[in-house]
Amino acid sequence: MSEETNTTQDPFYFILTGIPGFEASHVWISIPFCCLYVTSILGNTTVLAVLRKEPSLHQPMYLFLSMLALTDLGLTLTTLPTVMQLLWFNTGQISFEACFAQLFFIHTFSFMESSVLLAMSFDRYVAICRPLHYASILTNEVIGKIGLAIVCRCVLAVLPSLFLLKRLPFCRSHLLSHSYCLHQDMIRLVCEDTQVNSWYGLALVLLIIVMDPLLIVLSYAMILRSVLGVASMAERRRALNNCLSHILAVLVLYVPMVGVSMTHRFAKHVSPLVHVIMASVYLLAPPVMNPIIYSVKTKQIRQGITSLLSRRNMHLR
Structure with a gap:
């Protein structure tokens, strides 16, 4: 039996690819990626440190923001090892178990991001x-309890897709088209019918990628109705300004997420480079942008960062 058609359910490894067509430039491409990862880690850890140190920020809104920062940090650290290993050392081999573990954490943290933003809209x-x-x-x-429900919801949503995928045989051709393991990418390597997986994937899309933003839109519709009905112009401006950071965070998550989902389902014949770029934006944009958005738009966090830095400078003297 030829290598291309042989199948197996025994553990083996996958091969991750970098930026298609730019393999010779991986070292240079690693520079912006490294900067984005450093920005994400520093930004989210700074936000967490400020929220922990400042007693005045121990309020519901900022507790939800700490959940968002933890989720962003988890998403960053999940993809960082394989991306930088591939770009720096051209080492794309990843074991069967490690690939499934990364797949689990990427999709779980992505869904947690959506769930936390939904909780913040309720706030x-x-x-x-x-x-x-x-x-x-x-x-x-x-x-x-909301935080625990978010974790349980996302873990229980992702686990069945892992079990459904793991039970299927993979072809010997096990080249993945990204620098990390995604469900949409791995399922292309399955040699048997994946209809059950596709139906479950569609259910997840409807449950999270469609339902969460619809509920967020509904919450803002009720906010607008309340604000426009009773508030003065100054109060309306203040209320909407308080929501601006959250609205920007929602757009940063859902615009790339919808783009990746639509591309995988309806534009499979576009250049592989497009898929890679969109997946990178989808996974890196929220962790990088959220700390910047909340630091720029939230006065209390700006003041907390200034206070934290001034205290650190005093200790260094």
Whole structure:
């Protein structure tokens, strides 16, 4: 039996690729990638440090923001090893088990990002539409339960897709088209019918990628109705300005996510370079941009960063 048609369910390895057509320039391409990873790690750890150090920021909105920063940090650290290893050392081999583990964490953290943004939209709705009950509705206990529900929701959503994929035989041709393991990429290497996997994947798209933004839009529709109905022009501007950071974070996540999903489903014949670039934007844009968005648009976080830096400078003297 030829190598191309032989199949196996025994553990083996996959081969990750870098930027198609630019293999000779991987070292140079690693520079912007390295800068993006460093920016993401420094930005999210700084936000977490500020939120932890400043007692005035121990409020529901900032507790949700800490969840978002932790999710972004997890997503960054999940893809960093294979991307930089490939770009620096041209080493694309990854074991069967490691590839499935990376697939699990990438998709889990991606779904957690969506779920946290949905929870933050609920926080904004309560803060603007029911301000007198804000503290009694979003207690620390309730926020803890929301965080636990987010983790359980995303883990339980991703696990079945792993089991459905792992039970299938893979062809000996095991070349992946990205620098990390994605479900959409790995399923192309399966040698048997993947209809069940496709139906489950569609269910996940409807459950998370479609339902979460629809609920976020619904929450903002109710916020707008409340603000336009009772507030003065100055109060409207203040309320909408409080939501601006969250709206930008939502756009940074969902625009690339929808683009990647549509490309994989309806534009399979476009250049592989397009798939690689869109997947990189989808995975790197939120972790890099969210700390910048919230640091620029949120006065309390700017002040917290300034305070943290000044304290550190005093210790160094």
